[in-house]
Amino acid sequence: MEEVHISSLVVHAEPTHLEDVKAAILALPGSEIYGDDPHGKIVVVMTTENQGFITTTIDKISNLEHVLNVALVYHHIEKETETFDKPINDLSVEAKGDV
Template identity: 50%
Template structure:
């Protein structure tokens, strides 16, 4: 049975504090990212909504390659699956959480 998946993840991005706004602007340019908060110490909370786990690792790699990024860590990952349109009238939906911290 084919399923549609949505991966919801949150990341903590640690940046050099003096470059916080520059890195935030770069993160906001990525399609699937949304910034939910930041701190003057250089930490940014980013939420992703992607189609697969592969997209998550691609985004983490992109962010890690931005100048002035110290590290990017995934702290939460949830997979929402829904049956394709043929099956969607059953109301079936599944959710899986991994790596919750």
């Protein structure tokens, strides 16, 4: 069974180095920035294949120069449970019995 881990982080960086920190975060695989503010707060969303990669990435971000704090805000695991033979837009619903 394959898994996809979706996590969000709030990173607080020194405001004067916000762009440098954002560039370093974007260089990490699976990391996207969804917003930031001039006070140094950055919202990061990560999509990974396992939980270990999340903790490793949090450690890497925490150790970046000019990062003051990293907080994990959300973590969700999607498990692949079915395989479809058709693309989702080709699926049809058949009514059975009285509705």
